């Protein structure tokens with residue numbers, strides 16, 4: 106039977122139809138009826154079926170590294186939390202949760218911490234993602250509300266992407282934009298220091314200097330006023346226009362580093378197109394002045410009244426499946442549930458009355474960075490981390506690992522006990538995963554969708570809400586946490602939102618408070634609010650806001666200097682972000698060989714001038730140092746970044762590439778209003794890493810690398826490995842067997858001791874089960890071809906590449922159909938393919954999820970340049 110559910114990755118919140126095969130596997134397709142995606146999926150969503158197997162799953166509680174019963178584990182958790190609270194007070198404990206939690210999980214966690222423990226020390230990893238948008242929304246609108254809907258993107262005449270690589274990070278929204286552009290000629294402007302895949306459809310790319318967004322949008326506000334494009338009628342609903350404009354007119358646009366004519370072109374486009382949607386994401390939020398950046402954007406929409414109407418408005422897109430749900434349900438340390446304010450005594454009294462407790466927490470709790478600092482300095486004695494991996498994903502991650510290690514008592518709830526964080530915990534609780542758990546999520550345009558179970562919960566794993574409720578009961582609050590189903594929790598949450606609605610709050614889903622279990626089971630995607638009088642729609646076109654005087658507030662915001670300064674010691678500014686086919690710290694997406702084929706190791710994108718200055722060649726490995734840590738990365742020379750401003754992805758961990766943990770390099774500077782870390786502007790040094798040998802390996806077994814640099818990735822039937830080290834093995838064959846986890850099998854090899862080359866393959870009954878290629882320089886072999894030789898009778902294995910009769914497909918570009926770069930380039934040249942559609946017809950590439958289309962466009966460009974030069 107097929108089940109309609111929701112993708113567990115990004116904040117687009119695509120509907121998925123899952124068809125289990127009855128043997129633990131599942132077929133995945135996009136849900137044509139879901140309003141987020143109308144049947145589309147990106148490469149990550151399409152590969153979900155490859156991520157639900159039980160490899161690496163934790164199936165029973167662990168206490169002190171030993172298997173334990175649930176009773177033992179939960180009693181210990183309840184007792185440790187109670188003891189800390191009893192001795193040191195409620196603020197001595199904390200929860201660090203995640204946008205992977207379902208709303209029902211979040212609700213129980215928030216109720217337990219803010220209502221019953223009596224502290225607001227619960228924060229979510231959404232703090233790292235979009236808390237600056239939350240703070241900006243609250244300052245301007247009096248509420249954290251996204252005004253518009255995804256349909257606005259299709260109705261806009263101009264879409265501006267600010268600090269958002271929509272093509273890779275919200276691919277289905279990008280596909281909707283591409284389609285709109287084709288149908289209506291939508292103009293697209295990308296504002297990003299880096300030339301990303303999203304630029305492939307841009308009419309204009311503004312590669313602004315890192316962090317100069319406030320200057321750019323102050324310039325826009327000034328240009329709006331100069332062009333007399335201010336909506337004076339709408340301004341009746343807005344405070345602060347004159348002060349904001351006054352500051353904006355003092356802007357020094359040279360701070361953006363942009364060509365003045367290009368800036369003017371952007372301003373002219375914005376003024377000329379009333380239907381403008383400004384989409385912004387981590388490039389805006391992850392900044393020490395992220396909240397001011399958000400308000401600089403909102404100012405322009407408020408001044409022109411371009412908000413809350415079809416085809417126009419500011420649009421913060423969230424990075425996680427339930428980041429929005431977490432904001433609504435009180436997952437952030439500075440908010441109560443249902444957009445109620447922790448500082449407001451009436452709001453606190455409302456929640457306390459609803460939960461039947463004397464008080465709720467009366468002051469904001471510790472935000473993520475402060476929470477881990479407090480764990481490190483002994484102020485937090487007991488910490489529960491749920492579905493997130495802060496040992497890798499927090500800034501200054503090495504210090505966070507030390508803090509977790511030193512904290513008196515740490516519990517982790519997750520799918521596996523192998524994450525960098527779980528390995529440091531006293532107790533690890535096995536959690537239900539996507540496909541097994543049941544509840545709701547809210548996507549970036551306020552649509553609440555069901556995540557439904559279609560697989561049995563394996564072993565002794567339990568849903569997060571059930572774990573939290575059980576601890577609440579064991580701490581003495583039996584009645585308050587007597588939950589049996591997620592539907593029961595959802596109804597309670599909906600009823601609380603009705604109280605918030607009565608206090609004048611916009612987040613009101615009280616229309617669901619009497620939802621029957623059967624209606625919850627079949628709940629279709631529904632945009633909030635949901636009340637007796639209102640369902641869905643947009644906000645703020647009517648000029649009614651949620652501030653005390655019901656007017657919007659424009660903020661007088663100034664361009665700030667970046668907190669980390671370049672110096673002779675740290676001359677480069679490091680930008681960080683996501684790649685197309687991986688998700689966060691890869692605990693799920695790295696299970697898919699298809700996804701791992703796209704970019705299989707951590708890398709540093711570096712401008713050619715920097716590479717020349719540093720004496721680097723393609724494929725060299727570089728060492729990065731920052732004031733907080735160090736990393737080793739493969740260099741990828743590219744003019745997509747500007748000189749001095751390299752980029753590195755965030756995904757690799759101690760499990761997949763320990764020296765590639767980027768957040769070790771990121772300084773924990775935070776925005777003063779949101780507490781969001783400045784993840785894209787750390788200063789670093791870059792130098793060539795001189796290894797004595799480099800290697801590439803494949804194996805059917807779990808490998809055991811221990812070199813200075815290594816990165817492993819899944820391939821069909823095994824693993825591939827990149828290696829670099831100083832110590833040259835005495836005996837390559839012995840080393841290969843140990844590295845590849847292959848103690849048996851026949852060895853064939855070519856060894857050249859004098860030149861330091863080794864090529865070794867291990868065969869069982871003539872079938873390749875492992876191979877190692879090593880030498881004194883970065884290894885030039887056909888990686889994807891070799892990965893495909895595992896499990897094959899491959900007489901040419903030691904050649905490291907296919908014979909002349911079998912062309913080398915090159916690195917995989919289309920993950921869905923496994924089509925390599927060389928195959929595509931050859932087809933472009935030999936078949937005269939002139940556009941992406943023609944490549945699709947010839948090779949299928951780009952015809953499933955479409956996530957690779959921007960890269961196909963880039964390849965077409967490369968091929969055309971080559972033809973023109975010939």
Ligand code: SF4
Pocket residue numbers: 112113114115116117118119142145146147148149150151275276277278
């Ligand atoms: Fe999932 Fe991709 Fe949709 Fe995001 S765009 S929700 S990752 S299918």
